Amino acid sequence: GNSVTQMEGPVTLSEEAFLTINCTYTATGYPSLFWYVQYPGEGLQLLLKATKADDKGSNKGFEATYRKETTSFHLEKGSVQVSDSAVYFCALSDTGRRALTFGSGTRLQVQP
């Protein structure tokens, strides 16, 4: 079956530090890949997505590249802000099931 593995959190960074959150996946076929973010007390917001190999999704300074050869979709940001503190979820949807499979989430804490 499908699965998504994310690095364990929490990740604690100082403001303006570089962020990487690792995500690898297992899936049949050619899944689409997503990063969602969840702020305290809220639902999930789409951060970025990529639908085919070598695609790069980007939004609000965050980027992730769909790497089929390494089955990865790592999230990066060059300079984090306190307002980026949240839980980040990597997810995939495959061609057969219309359902998202999520990773366990990575909590990011950015200190001023």
Added chain:
Amino acid sequence: KAGVTQTPRYLIKTRGQQVTLSCSPISGHRSVSWYQQTPGQGLQFLFEYFSETQRNKGNFPGRFSGRQFSNSRSEMNVSTLELGDSALYLCASSLDSGLGETQYFGPGTRLLVL
């Protein structure tokens, strides 16, 4: 355009009771999916509805059920509540939930079972 709305936002029930949660999708979206979020199991897919038909179902017992109305609004029902059903229930809508289709999430209904 208004986002996905869910009601109620918070709910407290006791074991053995049943509960109904409601979701209104983004206008024009015809697919509605439900997810359960718990600290232990994370985010898990419950089911997906499209044009009033369940198209896909996750690995949950039959106590969890849902339906979709002609206006795409959806409800999910949990009967004979158990303590382990305490969770954040998230609804998501999309235009047609095809490959690569983005699912837009509501704020969730937080259910506490005592």
